[in-house]
Amino acid sequence: MSLSVGIVGLPNVGKSTLFNALLKRQAALAANYPFATIEPNVGVVPVPDERLTALALTVAGKKVDDLENLNQVQDDTKNNDLLPPIKPATVEFVDIAGLVARASKGEGLGNKFLAHIRETNLVVHVLRDFQDENVIREGAKDPASDLKTIRLELILADLETLAKQKPPKGTKDKLELARWQVIEKFKELLESETSVNRWLKGLSGDKRKLALMIAKELGLITAKDELFVVNVDESALSQGVDQLTAKYAKDLGEEKDKVLVMSNKIESELSSLDEADQRLYLADLGLSSSGLSRLIQAVYKTLGLQSFLTAGEKEIKAWTIKRGTTAKKAAGVIHSDFEKKFIKAQVINWREFVLLGGWKQARALGKVRQEGKDYIMQEGDVVEFMVGS
16 A cells, blocks of 8 residues: 655754655755755655564575564575565655745745645644754744644644635535535634544544545645654763654653654664664663664554564565455455455464474464455564465
């Protein structure tokens, strides 16, 4: 499935630095002046998944005993041509140039940037709380007020979109009338400076489906899920990521699991190191994982996503699906014909697959389950789909 995340914020808050780190190369122009990023930079980033290496080793006939230390396993298999190709799931990140006050009215490069945000599934707000006299502040004050500025511009842009909608005339069509009621509710929310997304989260059933459909149809930016990256000085991390996260979540009025505290400068430095050196650097900083790994995990959690895995001699691959997806629908992610001609799914958890030594041994021991079309896929399922001709 296509998964696109927009990185937004005021100028010079660290958006392009974060994007460069995500790509592990200096792909975006991280210049020290407003509007350094004129066109959105797009990069497809692999989702970190150490399970894939363990699966590849297993398929190649290698024994993997230590499932708790897959980092080391990964290091030991570098440049091993005997392993099947590994294809992780991916996330598309879009580095969108800095918004400014009155962007909704075309200030700066406003409307052009707002159009790019509409195309994404989720918005990551980058908020500045680092001190650097060499990086000028272009409207940035503090995380809470900066977020308010950005949100206001997105709200104004959505109100402009809604203003173009005309009420149905002379119709008794219930769907048309219901659609207009939802649009009026959207206007009411935005005029009170409340995002559409907050209201949507309180809905369920058919009401939620209808509201989501209309929000998507209109391309409403404030209907999108959000995450918040607070870009801090390296020295601030000594206070502890958990403590800082709780502080910023309170300041921003957001849930803790939506707020990520990181130093984009550190993330950029980490991106130039190999994986073993990255772990040493993180350990020196007292961190268990990089901010980028936490960000990608948060994207998956916020959007309600998970992965299932396929493990064959030709390739080892992770596939992204929504939580609650059935086996038949998951088969369609691989190929539409797989969904149409679905017969059954052969399923085993990745840990069992590795510890038992692969498909042959797992089947011999009766550990591979036969699941039908309505089976709900679980995180970490290794699957072979059986399809008709």
